[in-house]
Amino acid sequence: MMKKEMMGLLLALSLLTVGNGVRAAESEEEAASLAAGKWLTLVDKGQFGQSWNQASRYFKNSVKRGQWQAEVSAARSPLGKFVERKLKSAVPAKSLPGAPDGEYVVIQYNTAFEKKKAAVETVTPVKEEDGQWRIAGYFIK
Numbered sequence: 676m677m678k679k680e681m682m683g684l685l686l687a688l689s690l691l692t693v694g695n696g697v698r699a700a701e702s703e704e705e706a707a708s709l710a711a712g713k714w715l716t717l718v719d720k721g722q723f724g725q726s727w728n729q730a731s732r733y734f735k736n737s738v739k740r741g742q743w744q745a746e747v748s749a750a751r752s753p754l755g756k757f758v759e760r761k762l763k764s765a766v767p768a769k770s771l772p773g774a775p776d777g778e779y780v781v782i783q784y785n786t787a788f789e790k791k792k793a794a795v796e797t798v799t800p801v802k803e804e805d806g807q808w809r810i811a812g813y814f815i816k
Contacts, residue, residue, distance in 0.1 A: 704765050707780035707800040710808035715784075715798060718813070719757040723747050731801050731809035733774060750815055755789025763795065771799070774811065778802040786815075 717726040723744040727735065738746070763783040770776050784796045799812035 703778075703802070704767060704780055707802070707808045708762070708765055708782060710800045711780075711782050711798040711810065714800075714810045715760070715796070718747065718751070721748075721751075726810075729809065731803055731811045733801060733811045734809070747813075754791045754794065754815075758787040758789060760784045760786045760796070771812075774801075779811065780808075 768779045795816045797814045800808040801811040
């Protein structure tokens with residue numbers, strides 16, 4: 676092979692490798708976002724116990740099931756029914772305050788409820804040892 680053709684082939688391969696790395700990162704964020712969406716659907720339906728069941732090990736070790744059900748009910752009830760949720764941001768992170776290092780995506784949504792038209796929900800999925808994304812944190816402002 677000529678030098679010029681070899682250089683072109685190497686450049687094409689390196690671009691392909693970089694492109695695959697970007698796609699893999701996007702698919703990880705997409706998988707985390709999908710897990711967050713499914714989990715939020717449970718919370719939106721008032722299935723708080725089920726949302727705890729499907730949360731991460733870290734989440735379950737941080738808050739007991741009954742405590743979670745009471746706290747999320749107290750936080751969500753005054754807001755009324757869920758109306759609409761739009762993705763605001765999704766930021767990968769390896770380290771978060773008060774949590775063990777790991778693979779996280781901090782996802783924020785602009786959310787509207789029946790009695791609160793403008794809220795920001797933060798949902799943080801973590802990739803667990805089994806490769807599944809599960810929720811490690813949830814906050815509403």
